[in-house]
Amino acid sequence: MSELCPRFEKAMQIISKRWVGLILFELLDGAKRFSEMESSLPISGRLLSDRLKMLEKEGIVDRNIYSEFPVRIEYSLSKKGESLRPVIEDIQDWANKWITKEELEEA
Template structure:
């Protein structure tokens, strides 16, 4: 049996971390403030903050602090993060073709 490439395993672990995919998808639209992302995503502020810190540590997300009052912080995809765009768009295309509305509704009811 062949072993998985450690880099592939790390990439899959990162991308499969809950909410990371949706955060990356949201940031494909461009630079966003924390409050905008919090409004866009069904995730708590604390968890969003944790995930953004993880993505920043991995070099996938850049955080820009503006010296204003109040301080403004915006997040965007780094060059490394933007390199994931074709992957994310391909997953979206696959989902559009292979996941039905019924499956999504069924899963929401199970969570609900």
């Protein structure tokens, strides 16, 4: 049981970092180019880049480079990242059930 707390804490530090949840949610639909994510998320390009690098370092996101002209780079969930699908979907279900419109307006 003593192993659980540090691992749980590390997991929560990763997925609770600002914008990470939305990035992961965005990638649930499949691979995306940086520009696609940047235009669909309310986040600066610099911060999106930082979060993607962090998620790649954690092994949650894969960065795929295609040698075309121009070079195409896409981001997708790794096997480790894909395993978060049920967690993200459960959080979405919980939010739909328990977060009210009034709470959204207060935020």
